Amino acid sequence: MIKPIRLWLIPSGPTPYKVTIVLEELKIPYEITFFGFGEVKKKPFIDINPNGRVPAIEDPNTNLTLWESSAIIQYLVEPYDTEKVLTFDSLVMERYTNEVRRFLRLLDSCLDGKQWLVGNKCTLADLAFAPWNSMVGTLLSVSAEQKFDEFPSVKRWNERMPSRPSWKKAMDTWAKLMDEQGLQWNGMSKGISSIETYEEKREKDELVKAQY
Ligand SMILES: N[C@@H](CCC(=O)N[C@@H](CS)C(=O)NCC(=O)O)C(=O)O
Incomplete structure (x- = not known):
């Protein structure tokens, strides 16, 4: 009791x-x-x-x-919270990562032998992926360089995006705004390299304001 x-x-x-x-x-x-x-x-x-x-x-x-x-x-x-009502257990996190991988495999097969997703030009379908492609390393817990290693067609497709001035401008704006808030690419404050340190600092009220 x-x-x-x-x-x-x-x-x-x-x-x-x-x-x-x-x-x-x-x-x-x-x-x-x-x-x-x-x-x-x-x-x-x-x-x-x-x-x-x-x-x-x-x-x-x-x-x-x-x-x-x-x-x-x-x-x-x-x-x-033994029933995991408000939290995830590691199995759920694993399932989430597996879903990201499953989807990237699907995307990879759609892009096999093709430059762009629909037809022979870059369309909304491609550009809508661009911001998420930038986050894949964080989602899969691998480095930015390795994130598409298992998905060669996705990797080549993603490398075509920076040739678009719109992509570059959007990425520059993103980086600048993150920088202004003292955040690094994965959304954590600069200088924090692990989720454990992030949680510790959050408990001690030591994060930059943007993270509250
Ligand atoms: N970081 C603290 C903030 C707590 C806080 O600011 N509490 C306010 C009430 S919402 C308070 O006690 N204010 C009184 C004071 O600062 O003198 C937390 O999350 O517990």
Whole structure:
């Protein structure tokens, strides 16, 4: 029997409701302790969260006190989302990667011996793929250089795109806007090389603003 988790919040602050939604979704019993905005930097709350911001939780099942909403929801899914209601297990991720591969194989066979997808000129059908082709390395967790190794016709077709000024302009705009937000190509902040570091920094509130 799960003992109710205590959730500390101020009613006017939106962030704690991130936690209540997850508690509801996962049907975890909880009790709310609420107080006024003026008391957030005072006792007794700063004994729970010395940083003086809500939400914070106390879990009597594990004797854990925790603050920072992203850290809290991450913590809640570990023991309480056994049915994977709000998360994916690795099998689902694997299925997703396999789907991307299956589709690329199909695309590869469609492009076999052809320059473009429809007829003998570059059409909307080709150009609509261009941005996603740029993301394939991230989707398959391989380097940009290796992403089309298994799909030679797709690789040649994708290499034809940069000959289009429109493609180049769109890519330049994309790169410039990402740069302005301090993001690298895979959507993570510059200097972050793994999803684990990304999650860690997100919990500590250390990501660039664009990632919230
Ligand atoms: N990064 C924190 C942000 C929490 C936050 O800013 N909470 C606001 C209410 S929505 C708060 O406690 N404000 C009081 C203050 O900053 O003095 C989190 O995700 O838990």
